[in-house]
Amino acid sequence: MTQTSADLFARAQEHIPGGVNSPARAFKGVGGTPVFFDRAAGAYMTDIDGKQYIDYVLSWGPMILGHNAKAVTDAVHAQVDKAMSFGAPTLLEIEMAEKVCELMPSIEKVRMVNSGTEATMSAIRLARGFTGRDILVKFEGCYHGHADSLLIKAGSGALTLGVPTSPGVPESVAKNTVTLEYNNPEAVRACFAELGADIAALIVEPVAGNMNCVPAVPGFLETLRECCDASGSVLIFDEVMSGFRVALGGAQANYGVQPDLTTLGKIVGGGMPVGAFGGRADIMDFLAPQGPVYQAGTLSGNPVAMAAGLAVLTELSRPGVYEQLTTKTLALTHGILAEAAALDIPMSSNQMGGMFGLFFSEESDIATFEQVSRCNIERFNAFFHGMLAEGIYFAPSAYEAGFMSLAHTDADINATIAAAGRVLKTLK
Ligand SMILES: Cc1ncc(COP(=O)(O)O)c(C=O)c1O
Numbered sequence: 456m457t458q459t460s461a462d463l464f465a466r467a468q469e470h471i472p473g474g475v476n477s478p479a480r481a482f483k484g485v486g487g488t489p490v491f492f493d494r495a496a497g498a499y500m501t502d503i504d505g506k507q508y509i510d511y512v513l514s515w516g517p518m519i520l521g522h523n524a525k526a527v528t529d530a531v532h533a534q535v536d537k538a539m540s541f542g543a544p545t546l547l548e549i550e551m552a553e554k555v556c557e558l559m560p561s562i563e564k565v566r567m568v569n570s571g572t573e574a575t576m577s578a579i580r581l582a583r584g585f586t587g588r589d590i591l592v593k594f595e596g597c598y599h600g601h602a603d604s605l606l607i608k609a610g611s612g613a614l615t616l617g618v619p620t621s622p623g624v625p626e627s628v629a630k631n632t633v634t635l636e637y638n639n640p641e642a643v644r645a646c647f648a649e650l651g652a653d654i655a656a657l658i659v660e661p662v663a664g665n666m667n668c669v670p671a672v673p674g675f676l677e678t679l680r681e682c683c684d685a686s687g688s689v690l691i692f693d694e695v696m697s698g699f700r701v702a703l704g705g706a707q708a709n710y711g712v713q714p715d716l717t718t719l720g721k722i723v724g725g726g727m728p729v730g731a732f733g734g735r736a737d738i739m740d741f742l743a744p745q746g747p748v749y750q751a752g753t754l755s756g757n758p759v760a761m762a763a764g765l766a767v768l769t770e771l772s773r774p775g776v777y778e779q780l781t782t783k784t785l786a787l788t789h790g791i792l793a794e795a796a797a798l799d800i801p802m803s804s805n806q807m808g809g810m811f812g813l814f815f816s817e818e819s820d821i822a823t824f825e826q827v828s829r830c831n832i833e834r835f836n837a838f839f840h841g842m843l844a845e846g847i848y849f850a851p852s853a854y855e856a857g858f859m860s861l862a863h864t865d866a867d868i869n870a871t872i873a874a875a876g877r878v879l880k881t882l883k
């Protein structure tokens with residue numbers, strides 16, 4: 456942390472609540488003050504004082520090509536020169552919808568929105584309107600944005616700040632959200648046996664990325680599918696984070712389980728504020744103006760955002776991209792684990808495609824929220840600050856996933872592993 460960042464953080468707090476526009480940025484979990492950034496390119500971000508960092512946050516996932524990839528900035532500049540917004544239909548929106556449906560075949564129709572929160576909130580309203588039921592099932596430690604019915608036992612910043620269930624959510628809303636243990640199929644079966652006829656939807660992160668990184672265990676998503684089929688409930692995969700990150704077709708392609716609805720964000724907007732939700736045509740046709748469930752947005756399908764997102768999806772559609780991301784991510788996690796093992800520091804990792812988690816834990820198979828909660832947070836915090844001083848930017852919370860981009864080179868990864876070795880030595 457530099458004096459300039461500290462000064463700016465003090466100034467920010469005068470007129471911005473907590474000094475940030477999203478709590479996850481505030482360094483509350485790790486202590487200290489956030490770094491203020493000025494520019495970014497490829498795998499690097501440069502702070503306000505000119506110090507460069509290798510970035511594994513990537514704007515919390517979207518910058519999968521690396522920061523300011525030329526294909527994206529060219530597309531954005533070209534669109535800005537034409538128009539920034541019409542509030543009327545465009546060809547770009549059709550191209551985006553066609554591309555998303557092509558890449559994720561469970562999506563027959565898709566609606567663009569402006570954030571992941573809007574996507575999940577709208578998907579849930581749609582599921583409730585479609586089924587005529589109220590109950591929503593979610594999992595502890597999964598984060599689906601900050602809509603009222605989802606801020607219950609949530610992950611990410613809410614968990615980091617110790618308010619997984621937020622004040623301000625009325626009891627009348629909270630009572631319709633049932634929260635279960637992630638990766639526990641028995642709990643899901645029991646819940647559906649009791650409440651199935653009243654359950655509108657079940658929403659899940661198929662690779663949880665808001666309680667660190669915890670992929671679904673084999674059979675878990677299949678159980679969700681079976682329970683939803685048996686009770687006529689809508690199965691929603693929240694792929695805001697995992698979509699186009701763990702595979703081109705998202706986690707649903709890797710696991711071979713099709714949801715009824717999918718929510719998207721982050722990568723689909725290429726770094727612009729975008730979300731999307733889509734799925735079975737019979738459900739999506741319940742949306743206004745075709746159907747009765749209302750949902751709208753002044754800037755939804757914004758042409759600049761569509762141009763950025765399409766440019767990213769086009770780049771990601773090239774052969775070999777996800778193999779590269781997997782190789783890079785495994786090189787990083789294995790390299791750091793090897794440094795820790797050499798120092799007898801218990802550490803384990805999870806990984807899928809370009810998404811990973813590092814755990815200061817004796818356990819090597821982290822699959823539940825409880826296991827994540829047992830990790831050594833103090834050690835993570837010390838590791839985080841050591842790495843930050845070394846010029847490596849990891850997410851400022853033990854409950855967030857890490858991200859790899861195509862721009863990270865072997866040299867970046869090796870430099871990160873060497874830095875981790877030096878920092879881990881100080882944690883002995
Ligand atoms: C899985 C998941 N769903 C939903 C959201 C909400 O997205 P946004 O922050 O764009 O509202 C996020 C991230 O914040 C997320 O990781």
Ligand SMILES: N[C@H](C=O)CCC(=O)O
Binds near residue numbers: 612855
């Ligand atoms: N974990 C969150 C999204 O994935 C972090 C982003 C935020 O809430 O600011």
